[in-house]
Amino acid sequence: MTWNIPNILTVLRLLAAPGVALAFLLLPRPFADWAALILFVGASVTDWFDGYLARKWNQTSRFGAMLDPIADKVMVVIALMVVVAAxxxxxxxxxxxxxxxxxxxxxxxxxxxxxxxxxxxxxxxxxxxxxxxxxxxxxxxxxxxxxxxxxxxxxxxxxxxxxxxxxxxxxxxxxxxxxxxxxxxxxxxxxxxxxxxxxxxxxxxxxxxxxxxxxxxxxxxxxx
Missing domain, CATH: 1.20.1460 (subunit c (vma5p) of the yeast v-atpase, domain 2)
Structure with a gap:
C-alpha cells in the first residue's frame, strides 16, 4: 500500500461519502444540505485530481487502481440514497x-x-x-x-x-x-x-x- 498524495485524496473521497449521509443525521436543515453539498462537491473534485496527479507524477499504484472505482461507487450510491430521501x-x-x-x-x-x-x-x-x-x-x-x-x-x-x-x-x-x-x-x-x-x-x-x-x-x- 503506497501512501502518496493521489492515494490520500482517494481515501479522503472514500471517507467523505458517509459524511454526506451523516450530515442529514446530525445537522438541521439547511446546514445539512450545505454540509452534504460541500462534502460531495469536494469529493467529486478529488476524483479528477487524484487521477491527474497520479499520471503527472508517475505515482500510479495497484492500491489506487483498486480503491479509486470503489470510492466513486460508494460516494455515488450513498449520495443517491440521501437525495432520494431528501x-x-x-x-x-x-x-x-x-x-x-x-x-x-x-x-x-x-x-x-x-x-x-x-x-x-x-x-x-x-x-x-x-x-x-x-x-x-x-x-x-x-x-x-x-x-x-x-x-x-x-x-x-x-x-x-x-x-x-x-x-x-x-x-x-x-x-x-x-x-x-x-x-x-x-x-x-x-x-x-x-x-x-x-x-x-x-x-x-x-x-x-x-x-x-x-x-x-x-x-x-x-x-x-
Whole structure:
C-alpha cells in the first residue's frame, strides 16, 4: 500500500461519502444540505485530481487502481440514497436512482465473478462520462434542497394568496422569494434531467459490460 498524495485524496473521497449521509443525521436543515453539498462537491473534485496527479507524477499504484472505482461507487450510491430521501422519494428521482444502483451492484458482481478475466470490463470513455453526469446531477439536486428550504423559510407566515402576489410582482419582494422560487424550479428541472441522462448512460454501459462478459457466463464456454 503506497501512501502518496493521489492515494490520500482517494481515501479522503472514500471517507467523505458517509459524511454526506451523516450530515442529514446530525445537522438541521439547511446546514445539512450545505454540509452534504460541500462534502460531495469536494469529493467529486478529488476524483479528477487524484487521477491527474497520479499520471503527472508517475505515482500510479495497484492500491489506487483498486480503491479509486470503489470510492466513486460508494460516494455515488450513498449520495443517491440521501437525495432520494431528501426529495421525498418522487418517481422522477426514485426510478433513475434505482437503475443506477442496480447497474453498479450488477457490474460489481460481474467483475467479482470474472476474477482474472475482469480486465475485459475496462472503464470506457462513456462510463467516465456517466460517472461525471451522475456527480453533477447529485450536486444539482442537493443544491435544490437548499433553494427549497430557503424559499420555505422566507415565505413562512405568508398564505398562498400573499405568496402568489409576491411571485407575480404585485407585492414587494423583500425576502427575494422570486429568486429562490426560480432557483428552486430550475435546479429541480436540471437535476432531474441530468439524473435521467445519467441513468440512460448507466444502463447502456452496464449492458455493454454484460455483453462483453457473455462468453464467460455460458456453460461450456470459455474458462475463467
Amino acid at each position: 426529495t421525498g422519494m418522487p418517481f422522477l428521482v426514485m426510478l433513475p436512482a434505482t437503475v443506477i444502483l442496480f447497474r453498479e451492484v450488477f457490474v460489481s458482481g460481474l467483475r467479482e465473478f470474472l476474477g482474472e478475466q475482469a480486465g475485459l470490463l475496462q472503464v470506457t470513455k462513456l462510463a467516465k462520462w456517466k460517472t461525471t453526469i451522475q456527480m453533477v446531477a447529485i450536486a444539482v439536486l442537493l443544491a435544490h434542497g437548499i433553494f427549497a428550504h430557503e424559499f420555505g423559510m422566507r415565505s413562512m407566515g405568508m398564505d398562498a394568496l400573499m405568496t402568489s402576489r409576491v411571485l407575480e410582482g404585485v407585492e414587494a419582494d423583500h425576502g427575494n422569494l422570486r429568486y429562490y422560487w426560480m432557483a428552486m424550479g430550475q435546479s429541480w428541472i436540471a437535476g432531474v434531467g441530468l439524473i435521467w441522462l445519467a441513468a440512460v448512460l448507466t444502463f447502456v454501459t452496464g449492458w455493454d459490460y454484460f455483453m462483453k462478459s457473455m462468453p464467460f457466463l455460458r456453460d461450456g464456454g470459455q474458462d475463467g
